Structures are given as structure tokens and as C-alpha cells.
Amino acid sequence: xxxxxxxxxxxPTDHHEGVPAQADDTHDRRWLAFVAVVVVVGFVMRITVxxxxxxxxxxxxxxxGMTARAMLHGHFRAFFWDQDYAGTAETALAAAVFAVTGAKxxxxxxxxxxxxxxxxLLVWRVGRRCxxxxxxxxxxxxVWIAPTPYIWFATKTRGFYWVxxxxxxxxxxxxxxxAQEGSRHRDWLVLGLAAGIGWWTxxxxxxxxxxxxxxxxxxxxxxxxxxxxVPAALLGASPWLWHNLQTRLSSFHIxxxxxxxxxxxxxxxxxxxxxxxxxxxxxxxFTTWVVGGAAIYLVVAAAVVVAVVVRxxxxxxxxxxxxxxxxxxxxxxxxxxxxxxRYALFLTPFLFLTLAWLARRRRWQAALVAVLAVLTAFGLxxxxxxxxxxxxxxxxxxxxxxxxxxxxxxxxxxxLMFESHEKIVSSSGLFQRSVPLxxxxxxxxxxxxxxxxxxxxxxxxxxxxxKLGVNTRLLQTPNFNVxxxxxxxxxxxVPPGLRL
Numbered sequence: 001x002x003x004x005x006x007x008x009x010x011x012p013t014d015h016h017e018g019v020p021a022q023a024d025d026t027h028d029r030r031w032l033a034f035v036a037v038v039v040v041v042g043f044v045m046r047i048t049v050x051x052x053x054x055x056x057x058x059x060x061x062x063x064x065g066m067t068a069r070a071m072l073h074g075h076f077r078a079f080f081w082d083q084d085y086a087g088t089a090e091t092a093l094a095a096a097v098f099a100v101t102g103a104k105x106x107x108x109x110x111x112x113x114x115x116x117x118x119x120x121l122l123v124w125r126v127g128r129r130c131x132x133x134x135x136x137x138x139x140x141x142x143v144w145i146a147p148t149p150y151i152w153f154a155t156k157t158r159g160f161y162w163v164x165x166x167x168x169x170x171x172x173x174x175x176x177x178x179a180q181e182g183s184r185h186r187d188w189l190v191l192g193l194a195a196g197i198g199w200w201t202x203x204x205x206x207x208x209x210x211x212x213x214x215x216x217x218x219x220x221x222x223x224x225x226x227x228x229x230v231p232a233a234l235l236g237a238s239p240w241l242w243h244n245l246q247t248r249l250s251s252f253h254i255x256x257x258x259x260x261x262x263x264x265x266x267x268x269x270x271x272x273x274x275x276x277x278x279x280x281x282x283x284x285x286f287t288t289w290v291v292g293g294a295a296i297y298l299v300v301a302a303a304v305v306v307a308v309v310v311r312x313x314x315x316x317x318x319x320x321x322x323x324x325x326x327x328x329x330x331x332x333x334x335x336x337x338x339x340x341x342r343y344a345l346f347l348t349p350f351l352f353l354t355l356a357w358l359a360r361r362r363r364w365q366a367a368l369v370a371v372l373a374v375l376t377a378f379g380l381x382x383x384x385x386x387x388x389x390x391x392x393x394x395x396x397x398x399x400x401x402x403x404x405x406x407x408x409x410x411x412x413x414x415x416l417m418f419e420s421h422e423k424i425v426s427s428s429g430l431f432q433r434s435v436p437l438x439x440x441x442x443x444x445x446x447x448x449x450x451x452x453x454x455x456x457x458x459x460x461x462x463x464x465x466x467k468l469g470v471n472t473r474l475l476q477t478p479n480f481n482v483x484x485x486x487x488x489x490x491x492x493x494v495p496p497g498l499r500l
Contacts, residue, residue: 003393007163009288011474015086017259018092025321031362034185034366035137035141036129037139038144038145038369038373039141039144041145041373042120042144042145043150044140045145045151045376045377046116046151046154046155048380049151049152049155049380050109050113050155051152051397053389054155054380054383055109055155056150056211056389057105057108057415057418057419058156058409058411058415059410059412059413059414059415060158060159060414061108061109061157061415062417062419063080063081063159063206063433064080064090064091064094064157064158064424065094065103065105065108065157065418066110066414066417066418067080067081067088067091068091068092068094068095068098068103068108069095069098069285069418070094071088071091071092071095072098072099072103076088077091077234078200078239078240078242078243079243079251080159080433081398081433081434082432082433082434082435083159083433084180084203084243084244084247084250084251084253085251086159086160086201086202087160087163087197087200087201087202087237087239087240088113088159088160089160089163089197089200089201090115090157090159090160090161090162090163090201090209093111093115093163094107094108094111094157097110097111097239103418103421104418108157108289109156109157111157111160111162112153112154112155112156112157112158112307113154113155115163115165115166116144116150116162117144117161118166118219118309119143119159119162119165119166119169119349120140120141120143120366120400121140122142122166122169122170122173123139123140123143123169123349123352123353124136124137124139124140124175125169125173126169126172126176126317126318126349126353127139127140127244127315127318127345127353127356129173129176129177129180130176130316130318130353130354131315131316131318131353131357134362134365135353135356135357135359135360135365136353136356138356138359138365138366138368138369139349139352139355139356139357139371141155141350141351142348142352142355142356142368142369142372143349145369145372145373145376146280146373146374146375146376146385147277147278147280147348147372147375147376147379148277148280148283148284148340148374148376148379148380149277149284149340149341149379149383150278150340150345150348151376151380151410152340152383152421153340153342153345160170160201160202160344161342162201163197163201164198164201164202164204164205164346165202165219165272165345165346165349166209167194167195167197167198167205167208168188168194168198168204168205168208168346168349169208169349170191170194171191171194171195171198171205171208171209171210171212172193172211172212172317172349174187174188174190174194175191175212175213175215175216176270176317178191178214178216178219178221179216179219179221181448182221183221183222183223183224183225184224184263185225185228186227186228188225188226188227188228188232189228189229189232190232191212191229191230191232192230192231192232192233192235192236192348193232193233193235193236194236194239195209195229195233195236196232196234196235196236196238197237199233199234199236199237199240200236200237200238200239200240203332204299204332204343204346206328207321207324207325207329207346207347207469208346210322210324210328211317211320211321211350214320214364215316215317215320224404232258241313242484243461246348249394255333256335257333257334257336258339259336259338260336260419260427261335261336263330263331263335264330264335265335266329266330266335266336267326267327267329267330267335269335269336269338270326270329270335271326272445273338274338274341274343274344275297275344275347275351276289276293276294276297277340277341277344278341278344278347278348279296279297279351279372279374279381280372280376281293281294281296282299282338283382284339284341284379284383285339285340285384287338290375295377300358303358304354304355307357307358308353313357315353315354315357318350318353318354318357319350319354320350321349321350322347322350322354325347325350326344329343329344329347345485355368355409356368389462390478391412391415391416391419391478392419392476393477393478394450394477394478394479394480395420395424397475397477397478397482398416398420398424398448398450398475398477398482399420399423401475401484403424403446403448403482403484404423404424404425404440404448405424405425405426405440405441405444405445405446405447405448405473406413406424406425406426406447406448406449406482407426407427407428407429407441407447407448407449407450407491407499407500408426408427408428408449408450408480408500409428409430409452409500410428410430410431410432412426412450412480413426413427413428413432414426414433417437425437425440426441426450427440427441428500429442429499429500430492430499430500442491443488444488445487445488446484446485446486446487446488447484447485447488447489448475448482448483448484448485449461449482449483449500450477450480450481450482450500451480451481451482451483452479452480452481453476453479453480453481456483457497457498458474458483460495460498461483461494461498462474462483464494464495464498465483465485465489465494468489468493470485470486470487470489471485471486471487472484472485472486473486
């Protein structure tokens with residue numbers, strides 16, 4: 001294997017610890033070809049996801065799309081519906097794209113793809129200031145092609161994750177520039193603006209701000225030119241301030257969580273369940289280990305600890321981020337969630353920079369990239385997906401039948417609204433993000449219930465409504481069986497087991 005890797009990407013001349021690799025190392029044609037191939041692979045992965053069932057638009061994305069479309073008509077929101085901790089900076093970017101392309105699904109997803117590419121580039125820029133050029137490139141490539149859940153996530157515009165990543169990385173990069181190049185106005189300005197927008201976007205900016213602040217304290221840069229930081233931070237956070245002054249600091253109100261998890265258990269879940277997903281050693285959602293995954297994970301963790309103790313070329317800022325991440329993670333309400341590991345997305349820059357530094361030699365770094373790319377490819381193949389790929393036919397059938405007020409499950413409801421350009425108003429009665437929309441459906445003169453074609457509850461619903469004296473008709477669309485009532489129906493009168 002070693003010989004094959006040498007033939008593919010070469011091996012640099014050994015150099016002492018802490019001394020960057022020579023410039024010609026990263027300009028070697030074989031290495032450049034390897035980098036180019038990996039970049040293309042990352043694009044192919046995203047295109048494959050977007051054109052498969054994994055690329056389905058879901059209601060979370062549809063909410064972003066509808067909010068962006070509303071912005072085009074002058075209706076700005078600082079946060080999403082019923083979510084006072086997720087800022088709409090990413091939505092504003094989607095609105096700008098919609099202004100050029102129209103409100104299309106591919107345009108909405110393209111925002112996430114572009115931001116994931118920017119994130120990889122910023123990881124490279126951060127890495128080359130604390131590691132050698134090649135190692136920084138390897139870390140960026142890892143962010144670009146791994147792991148499975150985050151490649152899928154890179155095609156999902158869920159509102160704030162990727163802008164939070166970009167602003168967080170800008171915080172790190174600005175702190176590095178201030179410490180390494182002298183305290184300059186523009187770097188403090190960028191630091192403040194990135195921190196402010198990051199805070200508005202999501203409290204997860206703390207994953208980057210905390211190690212950056214510790215780093216600056218250690219480096220003790222001159223503060224004479226730091227004054228732009230405060231006005232820039234206030235400007236970036238102004239939508240957050242504007243909203244919270246009107247809502248009595250609603251961003252600090254923690255919503256009830258589906259599960260109560262202690263701080264210690266949150267740490268345990270991150271370290272033993274979620275972090276292995278970031279390395280593609282556990283499968284998303286199912287959390288089952290790949291063959292040998294647990295042993296590999298323990299070996300890698302031990303190798304990192306030994307390297308930190310033994311080697312002198314430690315990337316201190318990166319290691320600060322790696323060490324502080326779990327403690328911040330466990331303090332957030334979402335520490336109970338495992339799923340596809342979405343809340344550990346912000347661990348990837350620190351983890352992959354550390355792994356690239358750990359691998360050290362070119363052959364091992366190339367092997368690391370190749371192995372994670374293969375694991376990601378297999379992981380994408382195994383990921384579950386909503387079977388409803390296209391709903392354009394369903395939208396047309398509903399509109400033709402005059403069914404414009406529809407009860408449906410959460411993952412369908414806002415999707416129906418976005419793809420119908422809100423000619424159809426849909427909501428779930430069990431879980432919703434907008435009470436006004438729920439009330440619109442509840443007050444409908446001819447409400448409809450859209451069950452998946454495989455759902456066997458349609459006859460039961462029709463029988464239950466008949467007992468209430470409500471006549472119904474059945475509409476079959478490509479993906480749904482739709483029950484349409486001939487008069488208003490109190491949602492509370494529908495048996496709980498039949499509600500959507």
C-alpha cells in the first residue's frame with residue numbers, strides 16, 4: 001500500500017518537526033493532480049446526492065425558501081418561525097440568489113453547496129497559518145469529502161449551519177492574523193463583524209470564539225487598534241439585538257426538549273456516539289459501528305493524545321478548539337440529540353486539521369483522504385431517504401381539485417407550500433412551526449388530509465368523518481391519498497390516531 005501511494009502522490013523529503021514543508025512539495029504535479037481529483041469527487045458527491053432521493057426538499061428547507069421569498073417582497077425576519085436562536089443570514093443569501101434565478105429548489109440547495117465550499121477554503125486558510133501548506137490542504141480536502149452526514153448536509157439549506165461555520169472560521173482566521181501579523185484595524189473589524197453575525201446566526205459561534213479568545217489572550221496582541229471590533233460586532237449582531245429588544249430577550253428562552261440529558265451524558269454521547277459519525281465509523285441515525293470501527297476510533301484517539309504529548313509542532317489554536325468543543329457542546333440544550341450528528345458539524349475543522357497534522361507524511365495524508373472518501377461514498381449509498389422524490393404532480397392535482405388547505409405530516413406540509421408558491425397552505429396538527437398557518441388550515445371550509453399512499457388510515461378517517469356527518473371524496477395523487485371534506489371540520493373532532 002505504501003509503495004502504491006508513493007507512486008500516486010509521491011513522498012516529500014523528511015523535514016524536522018515544526019518546519020513547514022518546502023514550497024515545491026505542494027506544487028508537485030502528482031500532488032496537484034491528487035488535490036484536483038479529490039475536489040472533483042467532492043462535487044460529484046454533492047451532485048449525486050442532489051439528484052437522488054437524498055436530495056429531496058424537506059420542510060426545514062422549505063421554511064428557509066419561503067422566508068427567503070418573503071424577504072424579496074420586503075418582509076424581513078431576524079429569526080425563523082418559532083425559533084428565536086437561528087438567525088436568517090443564510091436566508092438572506094438565498095433571497096439574493098432567488099432574485100436572480102427565481103425561487104427554485106436547486107437554487108436553494110446551491111447556497112448550502114457554495115457555503116460548504118467556502119468553509120473548506122477557510123479551513124485551508126486557517127490551517128496554513130498553524131501547519132504546513134500541504135497539511136492545510138489535506139484538512140480542507142477532508143472537510144470537502146467527509147463525512148457521510150455532512151456531505152448530505154452540504155446540500156441542505158437548513159437556515160443557519162453553514163453561515164455559522166463560515167463566520168466561525170473567519171473568527172479563527174482573524175484571530176490568527178491579529179496574533180501573527182500585528183494588530184491591524186481591518187483584522188479587528190473582520191473579527192467583530194464575523195463574531196456579531198455569528199452570534200445572530202447561532203450561539204454555536206462559541207465553538208470558534210472561545211478558542212480564538214483564549215488564543216489571543218496567550219498571544220497578547222496590542223489592543224491599541226482593537227476599537228473597530230465593538231462597532232463591527234454590534235453591527236453584525238444588530239438583527240439579534242433588534243429582535244430581542246422587542247421580545248424581552250426571547251433568544252434566551254430555552255424551549256422544552258424531547259429528552260432531558262445531563263451534562264455528563266451529553267459529553268458521553270458526543271465522544272462515543274456522535275464523534276465516531278464524524279469519522280464515518282458509526283452510521284448516521286442507526287449509530288451502528290462499521291466493522292472494526294470502535295477499535296479504530298480508540299486507536300486514533302490514543303494516537304492524537306500521544307502526538308500532542310510527544311511532538312513539538314503542536315497547532316495550539318486547533319487543539320484549543322478540539323479540547324473546548326465537548327464542554328461547549330454539552331452545555332447546549334441539543335446535547336441529547338444523536339441522529340445524523342448535525343450538532344457536531346462545527347467539530348470538523350478542528351478534528352480534520354488535527355488528523356491531517358497527525359498523519360504528517362504525504363503518503364499517510366493521502367491515504368487518510370482516500371479512506372474517508374470511500375467511507376463517505378459507501379455511507380451515502382446506505383443512507384435512508386424520504387421515498388417521495390418529486391411532488392410537482394401532487395401539487396398540480398391538489399390545485400386542480402381545489403384542495404388548497406391541507407393537513408399533512410410536518411416533513412410534507414411546508415414543502416407543499418413552497419413548491420406551490422404558497423397557493424396551498426399546509427400544516428401538521430401534531431408538530432408545526434407556525435400557529436397562524438395551522439389556524440388557516442383549521443378554519444378551512446373544505447379541509448383535506450394528505451396521507452402517504454402506503455398509509456392505511458384513509459378508510460378509518462373517512463368513516464370517522466362520516467360519523468360526524470361530513471361527506472368526503474378521495475383524491476389520489478402520485479404520492480398521496482387525499483381525503484377532502486365537503487364542509488369545515490373541527491381538528492379536535494378527528495380521533496388522535498388519525499391526525500397528521
